[in-house]
Amino acid sequence: MSSCHSVGRSKETARIIIIGSGPSGIAAATRLLEQGFKNVTIFEAEDRIGGRIKTIPFADSVIDLGAQWCHGEEGNVVYQRVKDLDLVSKTESQLNTTRFLRSNKEMILQETANALTTIVDSSVPEGPNAYDGSFGDHLNHKYWLEVEKLPNVDRTIATEMLDNFKKGLCAFEGSDNLYEVSGHGHLEYETCDGNQEIHWRDNGFKTFLKLLINAKEDLSDDLGVLKGRVNLNKRILEINWEGSDELRLRCWNGEILTADHVICTVSLGVLKEQHASMFVPALPEPKLRAVKGLKLGTVNKFFLEI
Ligand SMILES: Cc1cc2nc3c(=O)[nH]c(=O)nc-3n(C[C@H](O)[C@H](O)[C@H](O)COP(=O)(O)OP(=O)(O)OC[C@H]3O[C@@H](n4cnc5c(N)ncnc54)[C@H](O)[C@@H]3O)c2cc1C
Known part of the structure; x- marks a missing residue:
């Protein structure tokens, strides 16, 4: 402003x-x-x-208490500034290696987990058909319509998985629940194409601030x-x-x-x-x-x- x-x-x-x-x-x-x-x-x-970029030492590496990832490549000013400087790496998709464990220690069948993950991915509002309600209402509606078509999937597991997906989506949205996120608003938010989890290796996001100001030492000294x-x-x-x-x-x-x-x-x-x-x-x-x-x-x- x-x-x-x-x-x-x-x-x-x-x-x-x-x-x-x-x-x-x-x-x-x-x-x-x-x-x-x-x-x-x-x-x-x-x-x-640094504001909400705060990289601190942790164990034998560093952690970012605030911003951590560079989300996307095309049109992302952060990525465009660093892409040729060998400062960042792209995180591989963890979809195929993620396992879902219930509180009773039962592992959810990979086939079931994949089917439900695909449903959630396709239930996120997108495209020209704006949705007037909340993101949460939209997701519930679409998810259960699709789960109905999978008679072999246990409904309790489907409910638990939906709850888990919602927590993940809330972290992305920065919302306490998905009923606070408008379907319209969700569509208006533009993501940059490309890898969504580009990281700063063992150096943290402060690397970007150092680059901007041309600091050679740590930000507290330089x-x-x-x-x-x-x-x-x-x-x-x-x-x-x-x-x-x-x-x-x-x-x-x-x-x-x-x-x-x-x-x-x-x-x-x-x-x-x-x-x-x-x-x-x-x-x-x-x-x-x-x-x-x-x-x-x-x-x-x-x-x-x-
Ligand atoms: C937990 C967390 C995780 C995040 N993860 C990511 C991520 O992975 N990738 C990503 O791209 N973004 C992420 N973000 C968002 C990112 O950190 C912010 O978008 C970014 O820091 C915004 O920068 P800014 O300079 O606009 O504001 P800020 O970083 O908030 O800086 C504002 C500065 O203004 C100062 N200030 C406030 N009021 C006054 C005042 N009255 N007088 C003087 N100074 C004042 C503050 O102390 C602060 O230093 C994350 C944010 C948080 C909190």
């Missing part, structure tokens, strides 16, 4: 403040610097850069081209662009910063909680509708060392 206020300043003099040092803020800053803008500064609420431009532990509470020819930003400690342009990259969660106090004047109605209409679910990750 960006707000451009005063005009008439040059690339040398325009004061640009970026709020947030996640991938969006970092990408915006590096692109502006590449384009010759000189006065670019980032303000970050946390004590580190901010690359952003050196001297990042202010950590500086939460911006208010962006005021009313009645003055410059923007005024109020920090958590009351300090006032001034700028000609602000690029605000705070997350949807922050916007939901703070938009009313954060923007003066208030955000326009279409943006408010989007902030209120989009929902957030919980995605948990469990890391096991074996």
